[in-house]
Amino acid sequence: MSRLVVASIGPASSVQDGGRHGAQRYGLTVSGAMDRLSLAAANTLVGNGPFAAAIEIGPFGASFTAREGAVRVAISGAPRNADIAGSAVAMDTSVTLKDGETLTLGFARGGAFTYLAIEGAIKGETVFGSLAVNARAGLGSPYPRPLQAGDEFTVDAASGAEELRIELPKPASGPIRVLLGPQDDEFDDANKALFLESEWKISATSDRMGYRLEGPAIKHLHGHNIVSDGTVNGSIQVPGNGAPIALMMDRGTSGGYPKIATVVTADIGRLAQTSAGTAFRFKAVSMAEAQDEARKFAQAIRSLPDRLRSSDIVALNIEALSDANVAGYAVSAVDSGTWQVTAEP
Amino acid sequence: MAATLPPPRLLPSGDSAVTVEFSRTIDDDANQRVLALDKALLGAPIDGITETVPTYRSLLVHYDPGKIGFEALGEKILPIATRPLPPVTKARRWRVPVAYGGEHGIDLEDVAKTLGTTPDDIVIRHSGGDYKVAMIGFTPGWSYLSGLDKFLHMSRRQSPRLLTPAGTISIGGIQAGIQCLAAPSGWHLLGRTPVRTYQLHRNPTFLTEPGDRVTFYAIDDKTFEDMDRAAEAGEIVAEQVDA
Numbered sequence: 001m002s003r004l005v006v007a008s009i010g011p012a013s014s015v016q017d018g019g020r021h022g023a024q025r026y027g028l029t030v031s032g033a034m035d036r037l038s039l040a041a042a043n044t045l046v047g048n049g050p051f052a053a054a055i056e057i058g059p060f061g062a063s064f065t066a067r068e069g070a071v072r073v074a075i076s077g078a079p080r081n082a083d084i085a086g087s088a089v090a091m092d093t094s095v096t097l098k099d100g101e102t103l104t105l106g107f108a109r110g111g112a113f114t115y116l117a118i119e120g121a122i123k124g125e126t127v128f129g130s131l132a133v134n135a136r137a138g139l140g141s142p143y144p145r146p147l148q149a150g151d152e153f154t155v156d157a158a159s160g161a162e163e164l165r166i167e168l169p170k171p172a173s174g175p176i177r178v179l180l181g182p183q184d185d186e187f188d189d190a191n192k193a194l195f196l197e198s199e200w201k202i203s204a205t206s207d208r209m210g211y212r213l214e215g216p217a218i219k220h221l222h223g224h225n226i227v228s229d230g231t232v233n234g235s236i237q238v239p240g241n242g243a244p245i246a247l248m249m250d251r252g253t254s255g256g257y258p259k260i261a262t263v264v265t266a267d268i269g270r271l272a273q274t275s276a277g278t279a280f281r282f283k284a285v286s287m288a289e290a291q292d293e294a295r296k297f298a299q300a301i302r303s304l305p306d307r308l309r310s311s312d313i314v315a316l317n318i319e320a321l322s323d324a325n326v327a328g329y330a331v332s333a334v335d336s337g338t339w340q341v342t343a344e345p
Numbered sequence: 346m347a348a349t350l351p352p353p354r355l356l357p358s359g360d361s362a363v364t365v366e367f368s369r370t371i372d373d374d375a376n377q378r379v380l381a382l383d384k385a386l387l388g389a390p391i392d393g394i395t396e397t398v399p400t401y402r403s404l405l406v407h408y409d410p411g412k413i414g415f416e417a418l419g420e421k422i423l424p425i426a427t428r429p430l431p432p433v434t435k436a437r438r439w440r441v442p443v444a445y446g447g448e449h450g451i452d453l454e455d456v457a458k459t460l461g462t463t464p465d466d467i468v469i470r471h472s473g474g475d476y477k478v479a480m481i482g483f484t485p486g487w488s489y490l491s492g493l494d495k496f497l498h499m500s501r502r503q504s505p506r507l508l509t510p511a512g513t514i515s516i517g518g519i520q521a522g523i524q525c526l527a528a529p530s531g532w533h534l535l536g537r538t539p540v541r542t543y544q545l546h547r548n549p550t551f552l553t554e555p556g557d558r559v560t561f562y563a564i565d566d567k568t569f570e571d572m573d574r575a576a577e578a579g580e581i582v583a584e585q586v587d588a
Binding site for chain 2: 021022023024025026027028127136137138139179180181182183226227228229230231232233234235252253254255259262263264265287290291293294295298
């Protein structure tokens with residue numbers, strides 16, 4: 001066994017995986033990676049299952065040191081400068097840290113979350129089948145909280161396998177697609193149109209619970225209190241002040257504000273990777289289109305192993321790698337902790 | 346043969362979940378239908394359903410669109426959701442100890458004042474209630490109870506508190522609640538229970554289920570502390586009785 005030590009890390013970084021399913025009926029939310037495709041890509045590069053536990057790194061920089069042996073890792077997600085002792089490491093590649101070597105990652109150059117997967121995956125004690133950190137519920141393993149400098153993981157010694165890169169499908173661009181509902185009838189046509197036709201920005205006070213949207217105030221037809229009902233990843237609820245909140249992976253399992261629309265599964269990771277301050281729009285799609293896209297998204301994750309290539313034939317092109325990810329600039333998307341009261345009860 | 350019940354509304358909650366809505370308001374009949382549909386789907390699962398989440402008035406059904414589409418799922422759910430309700434089966438009942446007032450229930454005096462009565466009367470009315478767990482949501486173990494004495498119905502606080510303690514027993518609107526973890530809340534805090542409705546590494550991890558019955562009884566501060574220690578060590582300090 002080797003160890004991977006967190007030498008430095010910013011806030012909003014934690015162990016995440018495919019999430020904790022089956023206990024939403026008890027109020028336990030799903031958690032898991034904000035950008036599942038990037039989690040799966042990083043894991044695929046080191047031979048793990050797509051939703052194995054990995055390190056979700058927030059917008060700030062981080063560095064990791066191998067101890068007591070070599071550690072093979074891979075990075076995917078929000079693009080950043082990365083190097084080992086000054087030697088550049090490309091996004092979407094695997095790399096082996098020799099004993100004592102440090103991988104240093106800079107700030108996200110667009111998007112928010114980068115995934116560091118470790119060969120053999122992060123090990124810990126699962127709860128409801130997951131190691132994902134849910135700090136409010138005190139869940140997550142090996143650390144039930146965001147990561148801090150000095151944390152360390154006991155991991156498999158590097159296998160010595162050939163280093164790989166992954167050619168990811170060109171990410172979708174354009175508006176974030178939504179399905180209207182479940183409570184779109186709590187809004188009149190003018191306000192639904194306002195929601196769909198306006199430009200939105202993600203507030204810097206957003207976090208893993210929800211992304212607050214800045215734009216015009218959306219008015220309700222019958223007031224903002226509905227009887228609490230269930231939420232999903234991507235539910236867009238409109239509280240009393242009319243500023244929508246897209247509920248993300250650490251959402252409350254129920255909420256008492258009308259939900260005007262729901263982000264389609266295929267675009268939740270794209271929304272998660274939209275930097276605070278970047279303008280974007282929504283677009284309503286049909287159920288048929290959304291479900292077709294969801295099936296394609298699942299298929300894209302299943303077929304990631306087919307996209308692996310030997311890494312020694314790649315000419316490192318940071319520009320192209322950057323373009324392949326969500327454009328924008330990194331701004332803190334760190335929890336302010338102040339707006340959780342907008343939810344229930 | 347009993348007539349079928351009116352169909353619920355099937356509201357899309359994205360591409361991988363559907364909200365089966367029986368009512369727009371808090372309504373015990375609707376909640377019974379929610380829990381009956383939940384039970385039926387747990388007992389005879391439809392292929393493609395991954396998780397169900399009962400709430401007051403609707404059942405949120407998560408599914409895998411790779412296995413079943415929205416229309417096909419709706420066609421399978423509707424006949425089950427419109428079946429006459431099965432006869433009421435025996436629910437289990439939890440007797441939940443509560444330390445009312447003082448530091449444990451900082452709103453008790455204000456609630457009494459607002460409602461024009463004494464704190465003792467509030468305690469008698471609250472602990473005298475016969476409640477049902479209508480849903481569990483928001484944070485782990487947060488049990489929403491129906492059956493609050495009408496006299497105790499009052500609107501939520503103007504400004505929610507950013508943090509309320511673990512074990513808080515509170516009322517808000519026409520609802521009562523047992524809160525497990527420390528969390529923000531806009532409800533009125535009447536007391537605290539040492540009972541953990543959610544406790545990791547305990548069997549069961551979650552104590553309450555939707556449909557369970559709940560009654561409360563008052564305990565003093567000393568008893569609260571003793572029970573709290575026992576609960577922390579993993580003991581279930583709520584008494585389970587047959588309803």
